[in-house]
Amino acid sequence: MPSNEHARDPYLPPATQPVRGVVWAIHLAVPLAGLWLLLAYPDRLNIRWEHPPSHFLLIVAVAGVNVALGALISQAATRRGDARLLLVSLVFLSSAGFFLLHGLATPTVILDQGSYGFDIGQPVGLTVAAVLAFVSSLPLGERAAAAVLARGDLMRAALVVVLVAWAWASLVEGLTPLSAQPPQGGATIGVVSWIGAALYALSAVMMFRIHRRRPSAMLVSLVTAYALLGEAMVAGFYRPNWLMSWWEWHLLLTLAFVFVAYSAYIQFRREGSSQGLFDSVALAATVRRIQAQYDEALEELVGHLRRMGESGTGSKAPIATRLAGKFRLNEGQAAVLDRAGQALAAERELSTRLGALVDVGRQARVGLREEAMVAGALERVREAYGDVRIGLVSNGRVAVGSREFTVDDFKETEPITGGGAVVHPLTVKGVLAGALEVPVGTTRQDEALAATLASQLSIALENARLYRELETLFRQYMSPDVAAxxxxxxxxxxxxxxxxxxxxxxxxxxxxxxxxxxxxxxxxxxxxxxxxxxxxxxxxxxxxxxxxxxxxxxxxxxxxxxxxxxxxxxxxxxxxxxxxxxxxxxxxxxxxxxxxxxxxxxxxxxxxxxxxxxxxxxxxxxxxxxxxxxxxxxxxxxxxxxxxxxxxxxxxxxxxxxxxxxxxxxxxxxxxxxxxxxx
The missing domain is CATH 3.30.70.1230 (Nucleotide cyclase, GGDEF domain)
Structure with missing residues (x-):
């Protein structure tokens, strides 16, 4: 049999995507095929199995998992300030709450016999969740998202009130029709079930479109959960109770909730933190804000590392620890962030130095005098290389800072190292014209970059002197436009x-x-x-x-x-x-x-x-x-x-x-x- 390793990897090569799509479609088609078989062969397959204790324990366990998921997503919604996460959390909490009420109304557990509340509790809960799921899949704008967030506490409180009221009406005998015995074969909510199934189907499609833009395992699990919840509503339409077709919608609910829980568990094991479990489900504006926060944190770390490199002192531990605490990173993630910061800092430094080389090359243009070229180049390269110094030959000697050299000191144009710096010769037509002092680097590219800088400055210096000669000889005999x-x-x-x-x-x-x-x-x-x-x-x-x-x-x-x-x-x-x-x-x-x-x-x-x-x-x-x-x-x-x-x-x-x-x-x-x- 093929390995199921890829089933846990959300980032697969494009060639595997069609295969995964087919497997996913088969998983969704199998329950519907099973329901058809049960209904097509009622005598042989759709048998009756009435066991209230098993029913009660199954529902309590699944509802507990679902409540935990809803709480986690609700916490993420509050932390991120995201309306979609809030709505998704209410999907799980409402479906879990009504599923639990359905379990509490199991005959012989609290009530002696079945009730309307027992029969229609879960279909009603799924319908409420279907409306919330549909709204959660919409591309909410800034104003709509703000309105949802502003009413978040109110919606949570309303859900609790509805659940408490439904439990009271369903479990207290003789209080309301919900506690009365249903008709023979059980009660349904009729065509409303099909409306709820349609809403789940639309929600799954729109969530899948989000997944196409932002591929993630959590979005795939949520799409699958919405599809399975829709199928559960279809299966729940067929009665009577305790038949295999009735048990199937319980199984579909269980699979929907457990699938999301399993995906969250796998991601938690992979990342070692619950900080970003549901970030991929959030609105696009929230994702951009999260990315901006990550970029800001990385830039802060990079800036700290670069300042450390310039001063040669300081410790990176405080900034790494603070960022790890801010984003709830574990030790391994903090180490990865640290390495990423060092790599990005090195890349930024390399880019800055390459940019300085390009700018020095640009300064070697027609009409730029030698003094202006040297001053401009020195100002630019100091931004990238640190305390750089340039000296030009005068009377056979060149002074760079506190050090002085002669032509004979540079044999075969090799650099001179000492005093924490490297001195490279600057030549014009193969003759020493000056010297460039660059601080000793810390990476393997620094030596090559310093040599390249010296070569670029030599070319710029030679061009400046050549253009000065042309200014004296060439331009005095013709128009500046013609000469240029x-x-x-x-x-x-x-x-x-x-x-x-x-x-x-x-x-x-x-x-x-x-x-x-x-x-x-x-x-x-x-x-x-x-x-x-x-x-x-x-x-x-x-x-x-x-x-x-x-x-x-x-x-x-x-x-x-x-x-x-x-x-x-x-x-x-x-x-x-x-x-x-x-x-x-x-x-x-x-x-x-x-x-x-x-x-x-x-x-x-x-x-x-x-x-x-x-x-x-x-x-x-x-x-x-x-x-x-x-x-x-x-x-x-x-x-x-x-x-x-x-x-x-x-x-x-x-x-x-x-x-x-x-x-x-x-x-x-x-x-x-x-x-x-x-x-």
Missing amino acids: SLLADPDQAALGGSLVELTALFADLKGFTSFSERVAPGEIVEMLNRYHAAAVPCVLRHGGTIVQFVGDALLALFNAPATQEMHAAQAARAALAMQEAAEEIAAGNPGYPRFRIGINTGMALVGNIGSPELRGFNAMGDAVNVAARLEGMAEPGTVVIGATTREQIGEGATVRSLGALSLKGKEQSVEAFVLTALA
């Missing part, structure tokens, strides 16, 4: 380009040639540098990219290579700002030439132009050529814009029309405007 784009994607340096809409700005100095003829070359350079020093920030501040300087002229692009909204308006603002800055320079230097600026918007081919040996970033197209021609038509100190630029700027521009101009190289005339102000 090339650093992020070197493939952009390939020859070729793409067609985009842009706004081109041409500017040069009117009268530069005559000025150059009458002054010394040094003064020419000084004048150009002063003008360009004022003009370049105006372009960059408005998102433009300066493509080239040609003597006294410059070309700037807007919306290329970086995408830019309202690029025509930005180019116009940059041009007006350039003229304002140039006027201030010219006012203090009589005889200086003046800027003239031309702007035009349109499609152009933007990309790298040249040869494999030497190339430059530029733009080509009619829109750029027209901007150059407009600049040539402009008067000193003015800004001339094309019609497309004027249209994209909108109503905020103050312009003076120049009409349709005939430009060199253009067959058709071009409408132009002098821009004087921009809102």
